[in-house]
Amino acid sequence: MGIKFHQEPQLEDPILIASWPGIGNIGIIAVDTLRGALEAEEFGEIEPWDFFYPKRVLIRKGILEYLEFPSSRFYFKKIEGRDTIFFIGEEQPTEMGRMYAEGKRAYHMANLVLDVAEKFECRRVYTSGAAVALMHHTTRPRVWAVPNSDTLIAEIRGYDNTVLMSDIEGRGRHGNITGLNGLLLGVAKKRGLEAICLMGEIPVYLQGLPLSYPKASKSVLEVLSHSLKIEVNLDSLDELDRKVQQRIEEFYRQIPLEVRGQLDRLKHVAYAQPAEPGPITEEEEKRIMEDVEKFFKKPGDGS
């Protein structure tokens, strides 16, 4: 079990951007769009069989021709002063029916990714995922940024449309990042590598739908490209977003009027400091969440 390199690129002070699928596939769409735009070249992969159940088999004339596993690939792009390594995992190594990677296998995979970061002397690691937020799907998602060191806070405050946990309404300074997007941040800290997780906001009522949420991927990509000083054409993301927004609107129209009325109020949420009164009171926020939970609760859930 390990990493297989197809080539060993010569990189100077690169950064590593890693992503796995998660809610709304926000992180992976952002990172993969950037990888595609830069035409980054594959140079290695993590051998999959210890981490994943196979995803595809081909049997021809009674002979097993091949078995395909979810991929975990490394790519590189040389850009003067901004050499970049991408890691894109097709799946998180979950087990026993859990939704997110956790435990020994996840920890091992995080370490393998960071082995590559250290081998190529990466100066920083970015991960990217989703932040479930009390917001409306017609509003521009913000990006929640979590660094693994105090020293990065000042830099993050300079990013556009980005908030730290302490800026998020009702959160204090605390929260969790589930799965490998979060774990990588912790393991990087343990190794003394600086890392930032960028999470695009997704409305709370969309988190369980089998839909991507490219609007938030775009927000993440804007932050990443600004940080890397790279211009990226976002037309393909905008097009994808238009299609997804149509499907969301279709779904939204099926929500009972009363619940939809509550959700519509989220259009008017203004981002305020916790101490300041917002246009929605805490009591109203609680009622919206109760309505949302009641509507989206699956039959047979709980008692």
Next chain:
Amino acid sequence: MNQGYPVTIYQEPGFEQSCLLLGWSEDAGDLGRGVTDYLNSKLKGQEFGKIEPEDFFPMGGVAIEDNVARFPESKFYACPKQELVILQTDSPLAEWYRFLDSVLDVAEHHCRVKEFYVVGAMISFSAHTTPRQLLAVANSAEVKEILSQYDLNTDMDYQTQPGERPTLNSFLLWSAKERNILGVSLWVPIPFYLAAVEDGQAQKKVLSFLNNRLNLKIDFGDLDQEIREQNEQLARARSRFPQIDDYINRLESNLMLSEEENGELVKIIEDSLKEGA
């Protein structure tokens, strides 16, 4: 991952060479368990090792089956005269590659296995009166060639459909191929209304092939009797419930049933076989 070696061998089976047969405990038609139990009983298989379950199954309690608590088990049995190793096991729910690697470690290093067979059931929308077919998937052209002299369908084409995943049998075949061990997965289509009960005909189809291939010299008189009894019970259910007779007639004519009809057929057949038992 610094996990311990999950295999315990009580006694080296001492094979010069052998063949491994793997049956999953919770197969449709009770195929895997039925075939391995039958061979263990006929050939007086002696348990010689096991795979510890804690890395491969959620240790969150026990399942209850037929009123009794059961725990995941993976046991190896040796039948020295026939140079046969039998593994009866629950399907692992985690660390699949490591589990299959452990199976192949035992096969290669403790039993000198030259070829292995893994048994699997496929759900079929055919009637129980349709003769059972035996399909085989090999992990090399060499082993496919060996199979050509037996009554098997060895020309299956298949690829995973969207939303599906390959079977553990395919994963095992692939893992064995990586070690140059010849492997075959044997598949029997089982009528859907016999999936939750024993399908003696399906078991016999696999056993007959193994009997020929491994020269086991087994007399199937007792199994034939069980099959006859089950067929009589099914015939009684057909005459007692005209709609069941109609459904089976339609399946015999390759016609599909509605979802409701499928459900009714399953329920009445399962109840009838339980009553008969």
